[in-house]
């Protein structure tokens with residue numbers, strides 16, 4: 001059993017930040033950012049909450065699909081930058097779109113999160129014969145957790161959201177997801193918590209993060225992330241293809257996580273797949289974590305780079321460490 005993507009939608013915040021804008025806050029320049037990352041501009045939220053961006057993307061997808069929100073059985077939202085610890089962003093989106101019959105919950109798998117959410121959605125369609133439509137959303141305000149004093153990471157990150165409505169179909173589908181918690185120290189953001197009045201003698205548990213690391217912002221070992229990402233992309237895509245014995249050359253378009261153009265170029269080379277088979281938006285979106293795959297997917301549909309009948313591979317890699325790919329017919 002496969003999936004049919006009925007529609008997609010996206011929301012990108014209206015604030016455009018250029019590399020010259022970034023150079024006003026850290027010691028950097030347009031040339032360094034473009035040559036090292038492929039990013040020219042990125043969008044940043046100027047007050048739009050994460051749930052709001054997700055709801056806007058979902059509304060566009062619902063309108064394009066022409067479905068009744070009451071027929072949505074599940075809302076699966078991927079985010080690492082929600083507005084609340086609780087409720088989930090999926091519940092906030094449910095409230096906004098009036099999908100009262102849906103079960104709604106969030107997935108946390110960083111930049112691989114949308115691929116994980118599609119993997120989960122497919123499993124629900126497989127096992128719950130009452131499930132009709134599934135709304136999969138990814139919405140990120142990475143500016144919530146960006147260290148704007150760290151020039152090596154703050155130039156990368158951006159905000160945005162996108163959504164996809166899927167239903168069951170008979171077409172081809174395969175997915176594969178994986179994780180490696182041993183690599184947590186390469187990319188993380190620590191959560192602050194209230195002091196517990198009873199924890200006087202509590203011991204700090206070693207968790208792998210730097211005890212001196214600033215609270216609440218992304219800490220990254222760029223070189224290690226780079227090494228991981230260039231291997232993770234081909235590994236995940238190949239694992240998904242192998243599950244159904246699919247020749248990778250049969251894939252019409254790869255829609256990868258948009259982390260950095262150099263990661264994509266190196267991964268494509270390692271993979272033996274021409275870079276023009278990779279859809280890229282990094283130049284104007286920056287890295288929006290899990291929102292990057294569906295934002296790129298939506299843009300590719302709008303630009304006719306993905307057409308009905310095409311075999312598409314979405315592939316993500318990110319903090320956790322996590323990685324995954326899903327292959328399906330559009």
Ligand code: ACO
Nearest residue numbers: 028029032036111151152155222223225226259260317318
């Ligand atoms: N502007 C100007 N100079 C900078 C900047 C900047 N924004 N950032 C770092 N530099 C300097 C460094 O200080 C260093 O200077 P030095 O040699 O005097 O010490 C020099 O540039 C080279 O620094 P490196 O860290 O070696 O630069 P590198 O070529 O490795 O590029 C980068 C850094 C772009 C972060 C790279 O490691 C990378 O792409 N890593 C992957 C990170 C990534 O994509 N993360 C996204 C999140 S994870 C995900 O989405 C999967």
